[in-house]
Amino acid sequence: MNDSAFAILIVDDEPNIRSGLQRGLTDEAELIDTAQDAEEALSKIRQRAYPLIIADVRLPSAMSGLELVEQVLRIRPQTTAIVITAHGTVETAVEAMRLGAFDFITKPVDLDLIRQQVRKARKHHELLRENRQLRDQLANAGEVTGIIGNCSSMQNLLRQIRQVAATDATVMIQGESGTGKELVARALHDLSHRSEAPFVAVNLGALPETLLESELFGHEKGAFTGASRQKPGCFEQAHGGSLFLDEITEIPAKCQVDLLRVLETGKYCRIGGETLLQSDVRLISATNKNAQSEIDEHHFREDLYYRLNIVPIEIPPLRHRREDIPLLIEHFMEHFCKRHGRENKLVSTEAMQALCSARWPGNVRQLRNVVERLVVTVNSDTVHLDDIPAELSGNAKSPGKSPLPKTLVEAVEEAERDCIAQALSACEYHRERTAKALGISVRTLHYKMNRYELH
Numbered sequence: 026m027n028d029s030a031f032a033i034l035i036v037d038d039e040p041n042i043r044s045g046l047q048r049g050l051t052d053e054a055e056l057i058d059t060a061q062d063a064e065e066a067l068s069k070i071r072q073r074a075y076p077l078i079i080a081d082v083r084l085p086s087a088m089s090g091l092e093l094v095e096q097v098l099r100i101r102p103q104t105t106a107i108v109i110t111a112h113g114t115v116e117t118a119v120e121a122m123r124l125g126a127f128d129f130i131t132k133p134v135d136l137d138l139i140r141q142q143v144r145k146a147r148k149h150h151e152l153l154r155e156n157r158q159l160r161d162q163l164a165n166a167g168e169v170t171g172i173i174g175n176c177s178s179m180q181n182l183l184r185q186i187r188q189v190a191a192t193d194a195t196v197m198i199q200g201e202s203g204t205g206k207e208l209v210a211r212a213l214h215d216l217s218h219r220s221e222a223p224f225v226a227v228n229l230g231a232l233p234e235t236l237l238e239s240e241l242f243g244h245e246k247g248a249f250t251g252a253s254r255q256k257p258g259c260f261e262q263a264h265g266g267s268l269f270l271d272e273i274t275e276i277p278a279k280c281q282v283d284l285l286r287v288l289e290t291g292k293y294c295r296i297g298g299e300t301l302l303q304s305d306v307r308l309i310s311a312t313n314k315n316a317q318s319e320i321d322e323h324h325f326r327e328d329l330y331y332r333l334n335i336v337p338i339e340i341p342p343l344r345h346r347r348e349d350i351p352l353l354i355e356h357f358m359e360h361f362c363k364r365h366g367r368e369n370k371l372v373s374t375e376a377m378q379a380l381c382s383a384r385w386p387g388n389v390r391q392l393r394n395v396v397e398r399l400v401v402t403v404n405s406d407t408v409h410l411d412d413i414p415a416e417l418s419g420n421a422k423s424p425g426k427s428p429l430p431k432t433l434v435e436a437v438e439e440a441e442r443d444c445i446a447q448a449l450s451a452c453e454y455h456r457e458r459t460a461k462a463l464g465i466s467v468r469t470l471h472y473k474m475n476r477y478e479l480h
């Protein structure tokens with residue numbers, strides 16, 4: 026019998042109840058054992074794990090059923106316990122639940138009812154087991170890098186990161202918004218011999234051309250109006266460490282030329298200065314655009330691209346590695362439950378299925394936000410299908426809703442509308458980010474939002 030088998034131990038001094046339950050529950054478990062008192066029960070429990078024990082509260086032995094439950098939960102905390110109490114002894118039932126029993130049954134025993142309770146207990150046990158398995162996997166997954174992913178493409182990625190980190194090679198990371206580009210960049214730094222020196226990240230899409238130059242290369246005092254003192258740029262700040270150039274394809278044309286020169290000569294000057302400074306950084310760049318099409322459209326210089334793209338690293342979108350979703354959920358669940366001071370929650374099978382089949386246009390970032398929201402808003406210890414935001418689970422539209430077949434145009438429009446709605450919600454209605462995630466311009470996004478009334 027393997028670990029996943031569901032075994033029940035029935036503890037009751039009345040032979041009729043023991044045999045009656047054993048017979049009545051045969052279909053509910055792979056193995057059903059019985060014991061007539063607490064001592065016999067304990068000796069059996071020491072020999073093997075019973076995920077479920079059903080115990081009469083009143084036992085002839087020195088130890089009562091309640092004490093037995095208490096002991097069992099101490100020896101095997103993963104056990105689920107159901108206690109049988111005589112009719113009307115509510116206090117005992119309450120006490121049993123307080124000790125950690127999962128459920129209680131009153132005598133006379135109603136077989137149908139107890140079958141339902143056993144099924145519920147079994148489901149709970151299975152969720153606990155899955156949860157434990159995920160945790161074990163997690164313990165191995167994120168060491169050092171914090172990058173969670175067990176699927177083969179992520180394992181390859183991790184291998185590649187370890188390999189490349191050991192070198193000084195220039196790396197370009199491509200991947201949709203929220204796939205973890207910055208996380209990967211940090212991992213490259215943390216695993217490298219430069220890890221003691223600074224990791225400096227600069228978002229090239231966020232700064233106007235005039236500021237960007239000084240941000241990258243620094244300036245001398247009086248280099249321009251407002252330059253009241255000398256300021257080191259990112260290259261200088263990251264000296265000896267790693268420089269992360271985020272949204273590299275957004276860099277203005279003039280800066281592209283300057284950057285290219287630094288890459289070619291390894292030297293640069295602060296703005297307004299003449300001293301040649303030696304660059305000593307490992308360059309990591311990232312983009313969520315398709316770099317090739319940016320080149321084709323003349324937004325991005327091909328020669329710069331080749332200089333930066335010595336080692337390309339591509340992070341697949343979350344929808345292409347759905348098998349990692351449960352692991353990521355467990356990871357974020359643990360993280361946010363701790364942060365918000367909550368007990369760790371389980372995720373029901375149906376809810377997990379919905380989460381695993383959602384489209385996730387905002388990738389891991391969106392998943393992270395959804396899990397945080399669930400941690401904060403769900404009060405029970407288990408996340409159920411109802412708790413999943415409609416825009417995620419709503420993907421699986423109830424069949425039979427539209428009796429007439431849709432035209433292709435209608436179907437495409439509906440899919441487009443859903444996709445944009447999901448992306449908007451994932452990006453918290455941040456227009457630029459949503460447009461980026463969808464790979465369209467902000468103008469196109471506005472137009473489509475108006476058209477589909479997505480405000």
Ligand SMILES: Nc1ncnc2c1ncn2[C@@H]1O[C@H](COP(=O)(O)OP(=O)(O)OP(=O)(O)O)[C@@H](O)[C@H]1O
Pocket residue numbers: 171172173174200201202203204205206207208209313389390393
């Ligand atoms: N594989 C992963 N394991 C654990 N956390 C992850 C993973 N991928 C992404 N994250 C988390 O998701 C969030 C988004 O990641 P990150 O900022 O690195 O994405 P990005 O690709 O840089 O996105 P953008 O293009 O929008 O800047 C972060 O909180 C990050 O820690």
Ligand SMILES: [Mg+2]
Pocket residue numbers: 206207271
């Ligand atoms: Mg980023």
